[in-house]
Amino acid sequence: xxxxxxxxxxxxxxxxxxxxxxxxxxxxxxxxxxxxxxxxxxxxxxxxxxxxxxxxxxxxxxxxxxxxxxxxxxxxxxxxxxxxxxxxxxxxxxxxxxxxxxxxxxxxxxxxxxxxxxxxxxxxxxxxxxxxxxxxxxxxxxxxxxxxxxxxxxxxxxxxxxxxxxxxxxxxxxxxxxxxxxxxxxxxxxxxxxxxxxxxxxxxxxxxxxxxxxxxxxxxxxxxxxxxxxxxxxxxxxxxxxxxxxxxxxxxxxxxxxxxxxxxxxxxxxxxxxxxxxxxxxxxxxxxxxxxxxxxxxxxxxxxxxxxxxxx
Numbered sequence: 365x366x367x368x369x370x371x372x373x374x375x376x377x378x379x380x381x382x383x384x385x386x387x388x389x390x391x392x393x394x395x396x397x398x399x400x401x402x403x404x405x406x407x408x409x410x411x412x413x414x415x416x417x418x419x420x421x422x423x424x425x426x427x428x429x430x431x432x433x434x435x436x437x438x439x440x441x442x443x444x445x446x447x448x449x450x451x452x453x454x455x456x457x458x459x460x461x462x463x464x465x466x467x468x469x470x471x472x473x474x475x476x477x478x479x480x481x482x483x484x485x486x487x488x489x490x491x492x493x494x495x496x497x498x499x500x501x502x503x504x505x506x507x508x509x510x511x512x513x514x515x516x517x518x519x520x521x522x523x524x525x526x527x528x529x530x531x532x533x534x535x536x537x538x539x540x541x542x543x544x545x546x547x548x549x550x551x552x553x554x555x556x557x558x559x560x561x562x563x564x565x566x567x568x569x570x571x572x573x574x575x576x577x578x579x580x581x582x583x584x585x586x587x588x589x590x591x592x593x594x595x596x597x598x599x600x601x602x603x604x605x606x607x608x609x610x611x612x613x614x615x616x617x618x619x620x621x622x623x624x625x626x627x628x629x630x631x632x633x634x635x636x637x638x639x640x641x642x643x644x645x646x647x648x649x650x651x652x653x654x655x656x657x658x659x660x661x662x663x664x665x666x667x668x669x670x671x672x673x674x675x676x
Contacts, residue, residue, distance in 0.1 A: 389653045390503040392646040398427065398499040399556065399645075400637045402477065403491035410490060411481025412446055412524050413453035420477050424459050424498065424521045431505045433461025433519060436540040444534035448527040456523045458531050460540060463508050465516040470545045471659065471666075472518045474532065474608050475501040475552040476525030486633040491640050493630065494525070496556035500622075500649035507653050514660040515547065525553075525608050532608035536615060547666035548574075548659070549619040551609035552652060556645035558624040561587050563648040565655070566603045566621040569594040570613065574620060577662065581654050587647035589655075593625075618666060622652050 401423055408416035421441070428440050436442075446456035459477075462470075475497030479490030489495075498521055505519045518540075522531030536543065555563060568575040568591050581589050593603040604610060609619035629635040659666070 389507050389650050389657075390646060391506075392642075394506075395499050395503050395646055395649060396642055398502050399491055399495045399640065402495035402498055403489040403635075403637045405487055405489065407489075409481035409488040410477060410479045411451070412456055412478045412527055413451060414481060416481070417478055417523070421457050421459060421523075424477060424502075427502050428459065428461045428505070428519070431461075431502065432509050433463065433505055435461055442535070442538070442540070444531070444538070446524045446527060446530050446534075448524070448530060451527055453524075456531065456534070458523055458535055459521040460518060460535070461505070462516060462518045462540075463505070463513060465513045465660075467514060468516060468541075468545055469547050469666075470516040470518055470541060471548045471550060471656065472520060472546055472612070473501055473504055473550045473552070473656070474520045474522055474535075476522045476531060476608055478523050478526050478531070480526050480631065488631065488633055489636045491635050491637045492554045492557045492624075492627075493635055494553050495637075496554060496640065496645060496649075497552035500552045500555050500652055503649050504653050504656060508656070511657070513656075514663050516545075517656070522608055529608050529611050532611035536611055543615065543617070544667075546612075546617050549609050549612035549617055550652065550656060551607055551612075551619060551621045552623070553607040553621065554623045554630075555648045555652070556624070556640035557627050557629065558641065558644055558648070561644055561647075562590055563587055563622060563624055563651060564590050564593050564603075566592065566594045566623070567609070567613075567619050570604065571618040571620075573664075574618065574666075577658060577664065578620070578655065580658055581651060584647035584650055584654075586644050587651055589651050620655070622648075624648070
């Protein structure tokens with residue numbers, strides 16, 4: 365009997381250790397610190413072409429280097445000309461690093477770091493939109509640096525999203541790799557503010573082959589994954605065109621967009637670090653990592669199997 369009890373005890377302990385390891389895909393303190401820094405008043409809303417935007421570039425570049433991401437052509441910085449909505453930036457900056465996988469087939473993870481700046485003397489800090497996406501991008505990079513992926517993973521912090529998805533367009537117009545190697549875009553834009561514990565994965569209406577994979581992502585204690593917000597008849601609730609993933613979709617590259625539903629702080633001066641949900645957000649960011657890890661484990665032929673249902 366004692367032998368059986370000992371075996372049961374060891375089995376329970378093993379399950380507990382396994383569960384703990386499954387939960388620990390990121391460091392919440394580091395995640396929150398990254399968001400706090402990027403949404404500080406000193407960065408003045410990170411509008412493309414401003415000093416605050418440049419400060420955000422330097423911080424993200426430093427974090428890429430700390431994590432140990434590799435750079436294309438010895439630089440994380442990829443510049444492009446940006447013009448839109450009354451703003452002209454001769455050298456806007458996308459920050460791009462990568463982790464080589466066991467195959468050249470590539471998943472591109474994106475999050476825009478720019479926001480809307482200062483309006484009528486008020487700073488629009490953009491903590492949720494989109495310091496939270498960049499924080500999750502950095503957390504994913506740190507995780508996969510320690511856990512070698514099957515796919516090559518590109519981590520792209522993009523400029524100019526708020527001015528017409530221009531950073532994503534520049535990335536695809538002058539890509540650091542052949543476009544046919546890109547299997548999927550995983551875009552993160554607004555992950556940290558939801559009081560119902562819900563984060564959406566949008567895109568399966570267009571790429572239904574990805575739905576079974578998303579359904580295998582297990583809920584975390586304070587965040588669960590839902591699908592939707594991607595059908596044309598939904599009007600403004602169709603997120604297909606609403607962030608950088610649309611530039612990939614236009615080129616028939618499959619995407620999954622992770623984000624929360626709009627909230628009262630969206631594009632308001634109240635989108636500050638103090639208003640994000642510090643317990644929900646780490647679990648929401650972890651769900652993105654869980655999905656990318658599942659892709660690397662299951663190793664589906666993403667570009668071949670995901671067929672779009674509608675062209676835009």
